[in-house]
Amino acid sequence: MVKYTREQRLRAVRLYEQYDRSAASVTDELGYPSRQMLVRWHRAWVEAGRDDGGSLGDGRGERYTPGQKRAAVDHYLRHGRCVARTIRALGYPCKALLARWVDGLEPGRRRVRRAPVDARTRRRAVAEYASGSRTSRQVGEELGVSADVVRNWKHRMLAGDDKECAMGGDADKGGTPKAREDRHRDDGGRSLGDMRRERDEIRSQLTRMRAEHDELEIIRYTKELLGKGRGADPDNPANAGRTRLVLHLADRFAMMPRDLLGRCGLSRSTFYDNRKRLGRPERDEWLLDPVRRAFEQSRERYGYRRIWRMLRDQGIRVCARRVMKLMTRHGIAPKLRSRRRYNSYSGEHSPAPANLVNRRFHAKAPNRLWVTDITEFRIGEGKIYLSPVIDCYDGMPVAWSIGTSPTAELADTMLEQACATLKDGEHPVIHSDRGCHYRWPGWIRICERHGLTRSMSAKGCSPDNAAAEGFFGRLKQEFYYNQNHQDDSIDEFIDALEAYLVWYRDERIKTEYGMSIRRHRQALGLMA
Structure with a gap:
């Protein structure tokens, strides 16, 4: 390459400005340089403030400033370490000069082209990468190739065809069969057939x-x-x-x-x-709204059997199983939950009467067998207690009392109200658990005055009073559990409980009869 002194370059750029930046005029007069070189010299001279030629080099090839060198190296590193891309973008320098700049300013960062990798080295590299001992980037940096090339080697080796032979190039051609097989052995001495069998097994x-x-x-x-x-x-x-x-x-x-x-x-x-x-409409879509309305009318307490009864009363004739499937599919179900029950047992205060019922909670006529018990409700303001009398003829709540304390007065008041409904000659058996309320003198006097026969279950045996327990279970599942009563006042809760008991007696459908308890008695002429 022709070298020009600083004075020659300075003279050329001054003539270039004098001739209105006509490179052809300068070349005709001086015989040098080329148009591209003259433009580069002039740009450097103008950027240096039109100095005395210091920016134009010393005549020994130092034609670029440190800033230009740094700019070229940074562009090379930021744009994929491609020499041709940097030269096209900046217009300088040559490939060899850029390589020297990168090695001087950023040692070890220049991409080095190496000779083609032979087939044996490729297989060893793929084995290291496939075993997980090294990453594709680490293997590629050692061999002077990119990570994509290593991954491509692996894909081609796993392709299971003759591409592996093509990867070897001329190095795999020629020689005896044993020599060719030896070239395909890895460091462990495994032949190409063994490696292929191992590959197939892994696959x-x-x-x-x-x-x-x-x-x-x-x-x-x-x-x-x-x-x-x-x-x-x-x-x-x-x-x-x-x-x-x-x-x-x-x-x-x-x-x-x-x-x-x-x-x-x-x-x-x-x-x-x-x-x-x-994609078609649901077969029972027309039935969903009546089922929802019936469920809401029951205050979300009825299961599918009572909902089916309500639909029959409305003239909708469908089978109960169909209602059950529809309610299950749409998540229509009463809110159920179990809670710890109130226990009124406080010891043996007086001799307990015999268990006359013996778990036979059936009566052939009203006012033959009554059961009673006390249950507890917890709300935000405190506890509320319910004491009902249940007629075992049809499960009708004959009378009840509600209070904030489980006192003897609560049970006695309820029993007096129940006895007021008795007709002449009616003397039912009153069955209870062994709670203290049913062993006080006041309770015993009321029973003797009205001719009631006392009966008590065994100690701590809830099945002996299953009729009362079952009534409480239905009441709490439908009225209390999973219902938002925590914000109710005591008076509001008592009013709601009173309304539920009236609804239970007069409107709630009993599946055995297909109608409410009151309507059943009215149909039999047992109640006005």
């Missing part, structure tokens, strides 16, 4: 593991989608459930539905038929 293990993983995912999503409802059997779902499962899994794993039909045990025709049905 089959990977296929089995993927299949097992897919099966586990299918089972998990089956339980999530189909195992939540009552009576659902995730191990043997219906065809409609299998269809929903196929559609969900196909979307989840980006698969075609036809590829999942065999795994889900569904034929192609059944799948497409059920998929069409899923």
Whole structure:
């Protein structure tokens, strides 16, 4: 390359300005330089403030300032370490000069082109990468190639065809069969056939593991989608459930539905038929609104049997199972919950009468057998107690009293109210647990005055008073549990409980009769 002194360059750039930046005029007069070189000299001279030639080099090839060198190196590092890209963008320098600048300013950062990697080295590199001992970037940096090249080697070796021979190039050609086989041995002495067999075994293990993983995912999503409802059997779902499962899994794993039909045990025709049905309106859609209205009228206390009775009274003739399925499908169910019960037992205060009922809670006529007990309710302002008398003929609450303390007066008041409903000649058996309220003198006097026969269950044996316990269970499931009574005042709660007991007696449908207890007695002429 021709070298020009500082004075020659300074003279050229001054003439360049004098001739209105006509490079051809300068070249015709001086015989040098080229147009590109003259433009570069002039740019450097103008950036230096038109100095005395110091910016134009000393005649020994130092034609670029430190700033220009740094700019070229930074561009090279920021734009993929491509020499041609930097030269096109900046217009300088040559490839060799840029390489010297990078080595001087950023040692070790320049991309170095190396000779082609032979097949044996490639296989060793792929083995290190596939075993997980080193990353593709680490292997590539050692060999002077990018991480993408290492990954591409792996894909080509796992392709299972003749591409492996093509990777070897000329190094794999020629020689005896034994020599060629020796060139394909790794550091451990394994031949190419052994490595291929090992590759096939690993590939089959990977296929089995993927299949097992897919099966586990299918089972998990089956339980999530189909195992939540009552009576659902995730191990043997219906065809409609299998269809929903196929559609969900196909979307989840980006698969075609036809590829999942065999795994889900569904034929192609059944799948497409059920998929069409899923888009149609529900068969019982017209029945949903009447069921919801009946459920709301029961204050969300009725199950499907009583809802079915209400629908029959409204002239809607459907089977009870259909109502049950519809309520289950739409989550229409009474709020159920269990709570610790109030216990009124406080010891043996007087001799207990015999258990005359012996768990036979049936009566052939009203006012033959009564049962009683006390239960507790907790709200935000305190506790409330209910003491009812239940007629075992039809479960009718004959009388009740409500208070804030479980006193003897609460039980005595209730018993006096119940006895006031008795007709001449009616002397029922009054059965209770062993609570202290039923052993005080006041309770005993009321029983003797009205001719009631006392009966008591065994100590700590709730089944002996199952009729009263069952009444309390129904009452609390429908009125108390999962209901928002915590913000009620005591008077508001007592009024609500009083209204419920009246509704229970006069309006609540008893499934045995298909009507309320009061209506049943009126139909039999036992009540006005």
